[in-house]
Amino acid sequence: MPASLLRVVLLWMLASSVYCGDTQSTFFEELKTHIVINTSRVVATLDETFLCATLDWWPSSKCNYGSCPWGHAGLLNLDLGNPLLERTLAGLAPFTIRIGGTLQDLVVYNVGDHISTEPCLPFVYNASALFSYTGGCLPMEKWDAMNELFKKTGVSVAFGLNALYGRSKSSDYNVVGPWNPSNAANFIRYTHDRAYPVTAWQLGNELLGAGIGKVVAPDLYAADVLKLRNVVDEIYQGDTTKPVIVAPDSFYDVGSKEIPKFLKSSGPNVVDVVTRHIYNLGAGVTETNELIGRVLSRVYADNEAAKYKSMQSVLQEYPQTTAWVGEAGGAYNSGHHQVSDAFIFAFWYLDQLGMASRYNNQAFCRQSFIGGHYGLVDANFNPNPDYYGALLWRQFMGRGVLVVDVINGTNDVRAYAHCQKDKKGGLTLLVLNYSNTTKHNLDVSLLGFSTPTELHNYRKLLADEECEAASCHKNTEDSSGSLRLEYHMSPANGMITSQTVLLNGQPLQITPTGQLPTLSPISVDSSSPISLDPLTYAYVVIPNAHAPACLVD
Template identity: 45%
Template sequence: MAHTDPNYICATIDWWPSNKCDYRQCPWGSSSALNLDLSHPFLVKAVQAFNRMRIRVGGSLQDQVLYNVGRYTGPCHPFVKIKGGLFGFSKGCLPMNRWDKLNQFFNKTRSLVTFGLNALHGRHQIKRGVWGGDWDSSNAHDFIKYTISKGYQIDSWEFGNELSGNGIGAMVYAEQYGSDVIELRGIIDNLYRQFRPKPLLVAPGGFFDKQWFAKLLQISGSEIVDVMTHHMYNLGPGVDRNLVKKILDPHFLSRASVTFTGLQQTINTDGPWASAWIGESGGAYNSGGLHVSDTFVDSFWYLDQLGMAAKYHTKVYCRQTLIGGNYGLLNKTTFMPNPDYYSALLWHRLMGTGVLAVGRINIAPHLRTYAHCSKGKPGITLLLINLSNQTHFELGVHSILNMNLHTTQHKTLKKNTSFVHGLKTAVSWVGSKSTDEDLSREEYHLTPRHGYIQSKTMLLNGVPLELTEDGDIPSFRPTMVKVNSPISIAPLSIKFVQFPNFDAPGCK
């Protein structure tokens, strides 16, 4: 039903300095593109484990970043807090020796890089929150030229951050934005004229506004913008005391589909040459939720949205953040992985690019189900998410021509109900029926330590996921189960199930 990019999993490196604070918390530390310890072995190994992770450099302050290169001769200082500044900060500067170090890190970790450019340079505020005037492209031009001269590989250049619609902090009208992306396209095409393929042009990196996004595509025209990026923080503010309740509410989680549907319709109508990415998503905005975004429970939201986004033709999903804030995949101080890091890595290793449709006939809303072609080998992989705190699901697997999941819910010994749902795409066994009983599937069952869903330790098949003594990412060892035996998923747990012996036409 859809396909993702091979490097679907993406994470961001932001610009926030250590004195960025929300709700009397200052959770950023030294995690900025300007001061992150790029040589820390835990950081390097965590990114290398993905074998080509996409990293997006960007965030709220990117439209105040100047690049200390070429015609720019001003001072090169980091961001400082100032009254009346955009987001409460001054303009900041990226020295080229720091850009060199960032690219050494990207090369060492084999990262794919999306870099967010300053889209406010040269503009002025024409009224409260609204910026007008032409974009001054000279600094971006010189920066891109320097990047090429050093041989740095940039997969995509993104234009601006959260300037679409009503904007966050600042907004630019879509007509002006459309004119400016045409100019950026000219710069990319000219400076990369001897390169094939050229980097993608990605925009606008903001919250979806149907009218604004449609106007951008109409004004810029055919094949100017390669990717339409949008941001999602559907859980609300990080200080919300109901974050856990929202995460475990299937009806609340499903509301995100409205945004995915709206963007896909807009692209189909006004820009069929473009694809859709989530350029930034951290669940809860304003740095995430303390003791929520960095714990096991967040993976219910994160994995569910990864599955949902893929189903709605999202090619890339960038998690806010790789490190920094409460929602970092890595702890900002220790660089140790948080539970969502392991969820992301499991997805990356198990879920292929082909998205399969899962039928939902009388299916309990608390059992979230997603299916993909397996990554790197034949078969299919199911992702099962049990949001219920009391219902234990057992799924019986049958193969004739289709795969049906016969499910029994157990709330009490007295109350049992059953229903059937199946993959809409025909899925058949590889091999003869006589050998079915000898075939096995792989199961990766994720639970929190001691059953506490706000634990910072995730268990894989009962074993804590922790770095080795050398700081290496632990091995993911599945449980091998006879392929025809029931699939069991406990309350408040997550399971990846890989069937190596299924053949789906969509996975050929």
Template identity: 40%
Template sequence: MFSLRFSKMGSAVGSSSRLAPVSARPASPTFFGRCQNHLSHLPLPPRKVRNQVRKSDLISGGRTAPAVKSDPHIRQSIDSEVSFTDDNDDVGNESFGSQNVQWAHGKDGEDRVHIVIFEEPGCVFELGGIQRKIERHNRITQKDISNKILLNAIKAFSPLKIRLGGTLQDKVIYQFRNDHGACTQFIKDSTEMFGFTRGCLPMSRWDDLNEFFKIAGAKVIFGLNALNGRTIGSDGSTTGAWNSSNAESLIRYTVNKGYNIYGWELGNELSGNGIGASIAADQYASDVIILQKIVQDVYRGFETKPLVLGPGGFFDANWFTTFIKGASNSLQVVTHHIYNLGPGVDEHLVDKILDPSYLEGGSQPFKDLQSSLRSSGTSTTAWVGEAGGAYNSGHNLVTNAFVFSFWYLDQLGMTATYDSKTYCRQSLIGGNYGLLNTTTYLPNPDYYSALLWHRLMGRQVLSTHFVGTNKIRAYAHCSKNSRGITLLFINLDNSTAVEVGLSIKNAILVEKSTSQKTVFGRVPGEKKATYQVMREEYHLTPEDGDLHSQIMLLNGKALTVNSSGIIPSLEPRRVNLSEPLTVSPFSIVFAQIPSIHVPACI
């Protein structure tokens, strides 16, 4: 167990704890430290939002849940990956050859990566705005494919998962050569569900997309139309079973063309009360079973088959429990969406992000879904299929600025703590929460936060407990590609710096000691000694101390892409392990300690 202790002038200032129940007991490191006031750091007032609310209050993830107490154990997280997606509200209406192609979680007129009519609550990244040009041509142009910044940004996460899907995926038909009639694009129509008529995806466009994904080295999760064949009532409820014939044709075409698909996901936000429409849990489970049979049949003889995922909706405990039990033998991944900060227009958005109690409340859906999976006895794993934080495209200079990394990294920490394997961030490009700028593809702060998480935080999660200020959010993992450990500290305080020390039980320092004093890195049971070992620190701060800045500083240096489109190297600051670690006000710190080996990480 990791214990964090913070004191201010020698006295305790409060306490907070975080959960991570598991089976094996880890090493037991203890953090302790002192706080320093920096009165020059004043809280920044939230900027006014310009977007209008479009997503319904049915999003259960937007409610604050009670904080969860921690349990001193270790957890396994199979994938410490990140994802990016688009908000699933209304969709933009841009021409994609013979159709309107969008990532279905888009907004009217938004420059988003609606790559193929669907939204991507993907895994690791969601394409948000990369498609603006792609949508306006009959094929993906060489200019798009060869954009150095875009390709380098994607390849930095290699292998990268991208989810294609969203609101309009449940209104798209896949056209094949022997189909009769024109392949019509989406047309705006306020009388239609989601505000659009049906749209068509020609296989020529599917070919272009797969060409792009192959070059980018992406793992694709594709969202299938789950409403095909159903009758939708005036209240949004559906009757009838899923007509799988069109989806099966797409899957067979994909296999015949040799395209690699990582997973097929059925439907988007149709669980529980649904957004626009809803499907009963038992019926949805039956439909997933049909999809699994199709995948098993079409991929017969393949050593590795695509995953079957669903339902890609907002968590509803009763609905998800019924669904998981009904589909567990056919469902490899259960996906849910998170917009727990509410609408992007909320003038209190920044206040929520900086409120540790509000952040902690976001753990409840993770906990409840974990409980549902455990009680079902299934091998199905959980993914966050889409998360943009604030729906209706977020908020400019908040969800695409430094301040959002507080929420984002805390979400990644909680996701791993509760055993979710993949987190799909909305979006890679698009809306006001893209990791890349919609027009220039230049990285926003969250891109670098995600990249550091991807490179440093390993699959095994060490539970964290701290006593002291609740303004510090802390997580610890076994290091990625290393036997050491990596710590993450998020300081939500605007005026107080914290010096952190570390004491670890049942750990091994690989270097020899050279003296008789230690401040950091004590191994209980041995004589006190100062170890000539180093740790690597990554201090993230906003430019000019402005939380709304879109420029992130790493160890005081601005992170910028060079003229060749190369993503900057993320170089750490090397510090002797005996020195205390200082977490400045309104800052984020990753600290990697390669020389500390704990049993859980060996």
């Protein structure tokens, strides 16, 4: 194990013992940390439906490492009439559901010619078959019921189509021959004619580059996507808006050539959105302590940040194309119970949301909304801790993304700031404390820097030990008599593997009548520091920030 990772694991083990008792333990070190938010301009403007999660096709027979965590969470088995499903979806609206996953490239749609030529068969486990399953069919009655739910809850849909339909598959890893779009075209027309809320059509899942079962060459994939583009353009011809075309929903590493080759082969005005998947923490079977160490590791976060930056560099040559994170579960093969469904995973998930928005990704799709050990909600539709982190993001993180600089001698604190949702001039700050031993007292400066030199000079000023707060912190907000709203999130009983989260010390739970709980802040004088306990995070809303970049629509 690398020394840096070993240190993180050892720190987590210490945190486990500390958090068995009082989370406000008096022997925590305290450190003053400066956070500088550049309020002069936004560096990215997000779509309203940036928040996204997946619904997958896995049947109840899907198992990993002796655990079978999918139950009735798969699309064909999901209880669409459950009132808690409706409420949890509606709570995140406007919200995107990405329908897809490994088995999407086996699914046929029981519409058009398929009805008379082939039976509509369920998935059947077969260890020797592609993706270990045969069958897979979507009845239109099920599709109708899904869309009734989506319309009722304000959900937009990004639908992943079967890219292997009707094509030859060689005996090795490669796919040969063209994609047959006939079944997809019938399905798209059926969807269009009923005005279902599909705003994106995707083609294929993890078929480009490091595929999981089969690989399609970039030039062949580009030809397939052009067919999809033509189908969508024809069916939606004359409509005011039409869905975007999304591909390749594959993995991406810095310097890899498959996505650039695919985009070059596609040509202009074909691919609207390039998507990649993120499972950077490794397999769900990874031992608990080590996996938590990876969640808290700056190394893993920095490696992923490099991929975000690299993808933006690739897309500079294709200005008509934007980036999404199309599927992100952190730990592949269904996640890890009491890590990816627990409080600690906010330090991966919210950090990824922050990075994705900072690097101008227009959607981030969490794997999953329900299913596996990484759902935003559990098998009974009760919210897991990350659901509430997403809910606070939805309520307070607006479309405009600001640059944040954290200035101290450690890498413990990560911070992201957006214009406040639905409040001109306001802003919201998300801060996460990755230390298990240090309480950070955060001084926040809201400043407008027109040049990098100005920021550099300000950093030097803050580093001066003789610098007095009165002369060093020139906030643009009028803080006299002004209040900010703080939402501090911590684990129940101080256990970072807990599946119950506390908001300002109170547990968040579904009410006896089946409603989502009220998210109540504490009001704090804006001139005082933000106190962030070890291994906790907070959303801090500053309505009276008067941020220049947030005063415009």
